[in-house]
Amino acid sequence: MTAIEVHPVRLGIANAYIVRQEGTILVDTGAPGNETAILEAAKGLGIAPEDIRLILLTHGHGDHAGSARRLREKTGSKVAVHRDDAEKLRHGNQGKLRAAGLTGRLLGPFFRGKKALYPPLEPDIIIGDSFDLRTFGVDGTVVPTPGHTPGSVSVFLANGDALVGDLIFPSIPSEKPCLPFWADNPDEVKRSIGIVLAWRAVFGRRY
Ligand SMILES: [Zn+2]
Incomplete structure (x- = not known):
């Protein structure tokens, strides 16, 4: 089996990840306008746009789903x-952010208004309880971690990496x-972190 490669694309506030094994997928898309930076990063790895067969969004906030339609x-x-989170995509609107502490309250005003909006799109695949990425050539699975x-x-990858969005x-x-x-639900966040820890205690520097 080919090794799994995880290539972070640093986009400022949030990262996107190019994940390549037998197939290539993209996890998250950054904010609106980040599509060029992501495709440039892919090109640097020898990945053509049409090689990317799946765009997996960890959630519907604009700094993760913002370039999904263009990509x-x-x-x-x-x-x-x-x-x-499918409705957020359909409206191209991440909705309200609920501060979970002081930092959120302080930073909140910078992420409201126009920043909440991005090009809307109808998702092709709706994930329910879980989603197997092997269909797209990557040995991994997508698990709900709400909150x-x-x-x-x-995204839990067979090499031990976890891409946990926000x-x-x-x-x-x-x-x-x-x-x-x-x-949106701080208690659920804690339960979901428990899922990640229980999976393989992967708490590294990938967020
Ligand atoms: Zn978010």
Whole structure:
């Protein structure tokens, strides 16, 4: 079996990840306008747009789903999201952010208004209880880890990597893993972190 490669694409506020094994998938898409940076990063790895067969969104916030529509147009790939965040995509609106602590309250005003909006799209694949990525040539599975948003999911890869979206934030300024600054349901966040820890105690520097 080919080794799984995980290539972070650093986009400022959030990362996207190019994951390649037998097939190539993209996890998250950054904010609106990030499509060029992502395709450039893919090109640097020798990946053509049409090689990307799946765009998996960890949740429907604009800094993760913002370039999904443009990237789908440019790659022809399918877009997958959990059913409980699908409405955000359909409206291209991440909705309100619920502060889960002081940092969220302080930063909240910078992420409202126009920043909440992104090009809307109808998802191709609606995820329910779980989603097997082997169909797309990557040995991994997508598991619901709600709390930050109702439809937040994490990607567990067979090499031990976990891509958890905004379930875990880097704290400011230490960058140590911490609870998200915003959470629709903080108790659910803790339960979901338990799922990640129980899976393989992967709590590294990938968020
Ligand atoms: Zn988020």
